[in-house]
Amino acid sequence: MSTVVVGAGQAGAQVAATLRKDGYDKPITLIGNEPEPPYHRPPLSKAFLLGSAGETALHLRDESFYRDNAIELRLGTWVTGIDRSAKEVRLVGATLAYEHLVLATGARPRPLAVPGADFDGVLPLRSLADARELRERMASARSVVIVGGGFIGLEFAAVAAAEGREVTLLEVGERLMGRSVTEQVSRYFADAHVDRGVRVRLGTGVVEFLGRRGDVTGVRATDGQTHAADLVVTGVGVVPNSELADQAGLAVNNGILVDTSLRTADPRIHAIGDCARFLSAHLTVPVRLESVQNAVDQAGHAGRRIATGEARPYRELPCFWSDQKGIKLQIAGLSTGYDHVQLLGDPAGGRFSTLAFRSGRLVAVESVGRPAEHMAARRLLSSGRELTPVRAAAPDFDLKTFTADTAGLTA
Ligand SMILES: Cc1cc2nc3c(=O)[nH]c(=O)nc-3n(C[C@H](O)[C@H](O)[C@H](O)COP(=O)(O)OP(=O)(O)OC[C@H]3O[C@@H](n4cnc5c(N)ncnc54)[C@H](O)[C@@H]3O)c2cc1C
Structure with missing residues (x-):
């Protein structure tokens, strides 16, 4: 019996790597329909377009990584169906049995x-x-x-x-x-x-x-x-690749629906990354996120759970970045439904952060040209410590100092 991962993208490659790192010693098969080994998508709209990144530089890992870790990589291969009662996936002309199945099928352009x-x-x-x-x-x-x-x-x-x-x-x-x-x-x-x-x-x-x-x-x-x-x-925008789950009778609604531990209603099947809609600890409604951090963190969570049986809920803070030819935006948290914004810094100078509040609670921090503030925001939002709009509006307010104080790192 083995773990089969459908989708050899960011999330699929990471879940295979985590399984091995966390001691999973049964066979792992990573199946992707693209001909290339798993690669980074972010440079496709940045350095790769400009010609400053070659194709090999896009690969997430050397091919030797999959070989050395006994991860069977099947590229250019479509999974066409799931038989949940037989615990098998269907490929063209073949079937493959699984003990655990991870759907990491991503999304396609709308x-x-x-x-x-x-x-x-x-x-x-x-x-x-x-x-x-x-x-x-x-x-x-x-x-x-x-x-x-x-x-x-x-x-x-x-x-x-x-x-x-x-x-x-x-x-x-x-x-x-x-x-x-x-x-x-x-x-x-x-x-x-x-x-x-x-x-x-x-x-x-x-x-x-x-x-x-x-x-x-x-x-x-x-x-x-x-x-x-x-x-x-x-x-x-994109459409999540959720047809396999749908055809297998799993719940689908703008993504494959999973619980707080990223499992579908079938305990042997997880869904992670762009294709999964989950109940985030940082929102009250289920959400589907499209970011590298989300794909990697969810893969880490699902991989650990399968390898070790650890059963805690997924709670990672959502983070995003975008690089628009030298203007770098970093986002910690989700600003959905925000009703108040506090600006820190000077947009005219190209370096600022916005603190987004919902009902008096800090829910997201967006930073342009302020990476240290972004890191502080990640720590603050993950800690759950309260920052009120009044405190954030004080003329002497400094996000990095406030966060360091929070962590007990300064006097
Ligand atoms: C151009 C571009 C730029 C981006 N820039 C950023 C950025 O700056 N920052 C950031 O955080 N995020 C960025 N993203 C988003 C990020 O790349 C995605 O969120 C991430 O790749 C999601 O990983 P995933 O594994 O869920 O999906 P994917 O990486 O899409 O992998 C899913 C894989 O599964 C395959 N698949 C689907 N169905 C089947 C099937 N039935 N059988 C076999 N294989 C199947 C797909 O073809 C695909 O290869 C960018 C995305 C793009 C496209």
């Missing part, structure tokens, strides 16, 4: 359902194959339109503008990264991108893509304008 979305040159950005194609097309592109002002769209916009392309970014919402950050941070990034020459159009969606002989030539937007484009990047 398709944009508008006419012309199938023209050549309209592309998403999720995989290494996508990034290779985008890098190649960007080399000869003059005008780039980005649909979606979330992290990936903005990171791509920053790179394209730095490479001298004419860049237009359309965001249907009224602000950038609207699902993930406070208004103050949205505004700061909108100004920064405009300063770098990106034409940011808020409250603007796509009516249709225009094309000639199958190639995209432009985008007709909901504000009536037409934007020329020989490359369009769509970054309008």
Whole structure:
């Protein structure tokens, strides 16, 4: 009997590594449908696009790691079904028995359902194959339109503008990264991108893509304008890969539903990373998070649980980062539902943090160019110690000192 991991991405590779680190001595099979060994996705919208990171540098671990740790890596292989009563997964032409099954299937780009979305040159950005194609097309592109002002769209916009392309970014919402950050941070990034020459159009969606002989030539937007484009990047969110769980009769609702220990209703099946929707200790409603930290921490938790039987709830603080060509945003916590923001520092100088409160409780800290403050925020939010909006607004308030005092590190 063995542990089978479906999805050889960030979370899948980490759960296999944790199982071995924590003493699991039965067979482990890590199955991924992509042809490459597990790799880092964040550089795909940053250094890799710029050509400053090669493909081997993207690999999460050397191939020898899987060999040395007796982790059987099956690449280019789709898992097509789960038979829960037989405790088997189905591959094309084969089945594989499991004692424990970990679903780490990630997510795929949300398709944009508008006419012309199938023209050549309209592309998403999720995989290494996508990034290779985008890098190649960007080399000869003059005008780039980005649909979606979330992290990936903005990171791509920053790179394209730095490479001298004419860049237009359309965001249907009224602000950038609207699902993930406070208004103050949205505004700061909108100004920064405009300063770098990106034409940011808020409250603007796509009516249709225009094309000639199958190639995209432009985008007709909901504000009536037409934007020329020989490359369009769509970054309008993702859809979790939850079909396997659904077909196996497990609960699915915007992700595979798991309990506080990341287990599905079937005690032999965990789900982790981008595909899992879980009850976070930091929110009152189930949430699905898309970040490296979440994938790695959840993998560590599930791996430890399977290897050692340890049964404590998952409580890690959610953290995110985004690097938009030199402007680094770090987020600790979840600002969802915030009702008050305290600003620390000076956005005009490019170094500040925002403290987001919900009902008088600190729920998230966003830092731009202030890594030490981000680290302090992680410690503070993880400690559970209270910081009131009044205390945070005091002229002498310093987050690092307050956190160090909290930890009893200073007098
Ligand atoms: C361009 C880009 C930039 C990003 N930048 C950042 C960043 O700056 N900071 C940050 O924190 N996060 C970033 N992220 C998000 C982060 O990479 C993801 O949250 C993380 O990769 C999630 O890991 P995962 O293992 O859950 O999913 P994935 O890494 O997507 O891995 C899932 C794997 O499972 C495979 N799979 C799915 N179904 C099957 C099946 N049936 N059979 C076999 N294999 C299957 C998928 O093809 C995929 O290879 C970025 C993501 C992208 C795309």
